Amino acid sequence: RLQLNQMNCSVEVFGRGLNNISKPLVWFCEPFVLICASAENMCLLNGAAKLVSDAISEYQRRCLQNETKACSNDNFAQNDISALKTPGSNSPLACGKRKPPSDTSSLSSRSYDHGSADRPRKAPKVVNEKVTCILTVPLWVLKNCEKDTDLKVHLLGKHNGSLGCKQREMASRSRCFISLPNNGRNQWSPMVITIKSSSDIPSFHDVRIAMRLVVKSLIEFIGDPASERRLVHELARNAQGTYIFNQAEGALRHECHITHKLVWTKLLELPSAMTNGKLKPHGRFLLMDHVQEWLKRGANCSVEAYCDEICIPILSGPYVLVCGHNSADVNVVASRVAQKIEHHIQTHSYCQFLN
Numbered sequence: 454r455l456q457l458n459q460m461n462c463s464v465e466v467f468g469r470g471l472n473n474i475s476k477p478l479v480w481f482c483e484p485f486v487l488i489c490a491s492a493e494n495m496c497l498l499n500g501a502a503k504l505v506s507d508a509i510s511e512y513q514r515r516c517l518q519n520e521t522k523a524c525s526n527d528n529f530a531q532n533d534i535s536a537l538k539t540p541g542s543n544s545p546l547a548c549g550k551r552k553p554p555s556d557t558s559s560l561s562s563r564s565y566d567h568g569s570a571d572r573p574r575k576a577p578k579v580v581n582e583k584v585t586c587i588l589t590v591p592l593w594v595l596k597n598c599e600k601d602t603d604l605k606v607h608l609l610g611k612h613n614g615s616l617g618c619k620q621r622e623m624a625s626r627s628r629c630f631i632s633l634p635n636n637g638r639n640q641w642s643p644m645v646i647t648i649k650s651s652s653d654i655p656s657f658h659d660v661r662i663a664m665r666l667v668v669k670s671l672i673e674f675i676g677d678p679a680s681e682r683r684l685v686h687e688l689a690r691n692a693q694g695t696y697i698f699n700q701a702e703g704a705l706r707h708e709c710h711i712t713h714k715l716v717w718t719k720l721l722e723l724p725s726a727m728t729n730g731k732l733k734p735h736g737r738f739l740l741m742d743h744v745q746e747w748l749k750r751g752a753n754c755s756v757e758a759y760c761d762e763i764c765i766p767i768l769s770g771p772y773v774l775v776c777g778h779n780s781a782d783v784n785v786v787a788s789r790v791a792q793k794i795e796h797h798i799q800t801h802s803y804c805q806f807l808n
Contacts (some may be wrong), residue, residue, distance in 0.1 A: 456504055457501055457504060462488055462489065462490045462501040464488050464501070465486070465487045467486070486505055486509075488502055497657065500654075582655065582695065583695075584649070584655045585650075585694035585696065586693075587645060587694045588646045588648070588688050588691075589688070589693075590604065590645075590646065591684065591687050591769070592642075592643055593770075604644055605633055605644065607619075608667070608670055608674075609633065610622070623670070628652060628656070629648050629659050631648055631663055631667065657696060661696075664696075664708075665708065668684075669710070672710065679759045679764045679766040679767065680768050680769040682757070683766065683769045683772055683774070685710050689705055704717045704780040716776055717780045717783045718776045719774070719783050722770060722771070722806055723760050724797070725805065725806070726805070734761075735771075735801070735804050736760030739794075744793065747789065748786055748790060752783075753777055753782060754776060754777035754782050755775070755777070756773065756790060758771075760773075773790055773794075
């Protein structure tokens with residue numbers, strides 16, 4: 454009950470009139486349990502479902518062990534219902550009636566008290582898997598570094614010749630473990646940052662706070678405002694672990710580093726051309742008023758091209774980012790942007806992609 458309460462999940466049981474509990478009832482389908490959570494706690498549903506599933510399995514095991522003929526034994530049901538009742542709700546958590554197998558001789562009786570009826574039984578412990586997020590820093594972040602350890606020193610923090618002050622501060626504020634590779638690297642390779650929740654209850658919120666702090670530190674390190682959005686997008690796109698970033702046909706959902714709100718984005722590369730011995734990105738054609746009007750027609754999205762002298766990326770390549778609150782709109786607008794880029798390359802044969 455404590456774990457379900459801390460997860461902010463509500464649990465409702467649809468059974469068939471267990472122990473004077475008249476509702477909610479089902480008559481035309483099998484009894485079932487419904488677990489609900491708010492949009493902010495959607496990631497916790499799997500953990501709550503595992504707790505409920507384990508409780509049902511333990512209850513059925515007890516029924517079989519005591520040679521009951523149904524899962525609605527008065528003593529056991531009353532104890533389980535009162536123990537698993539959601540606080541502040543009239544809806545109990547019960548597993549409903551289940552008919553045991555007719556022949557239980559083939560089932561091994563697994564008793565935690567090794568056959569002694571006088572000893573108290575020990576319930577199996579529910580193991581909560583830690584929430585993890587593994588971020589891979591793009592190689593272009595290290596473009597202007599003299600050595601690849603500069604980034605590690607920046608993330609760790611250095612005070613009075615001692616390393617680790619910033620790392621400890623980020624871990625304390627987020628209640629997460631934040632680890633960096635300890636081994637020295639002779640070759641340039643992407644840095645991997647591992648974030649893991651430290652609390653007993655899986656906390657996606659804590660991991661999200663930790664990622665926010667790590668991203669902020671990385672943005673300070675690159676010192677390139679035009680490359681910030683690309684950095685945030687690529688970190689989310691290449692992330693691994695149990696912290697999942699939703700994707701839909703190429704569009705990616707992640708937190709905006711400015712507003713800290715969840716948005717959908719899609720990144721497209723921009724072509725470049727050699728002009729007067731210098732490589733010049735092409736993308737201004739996407740910023741013209743009539744083009745912007747056509748690109749965003751019927752969709753609530755923004756189209757940001759990082760290509761001209763005002764906002765040209767220093768570390769990363771030129772790109773265009775489509776941003777919105779709906780994955781379908783983002784994919785539609787991104788498709789239009791891709792059409793415009795392809796048409797521009799066809800009409801400007803000297804213009805090509807860098808990679």
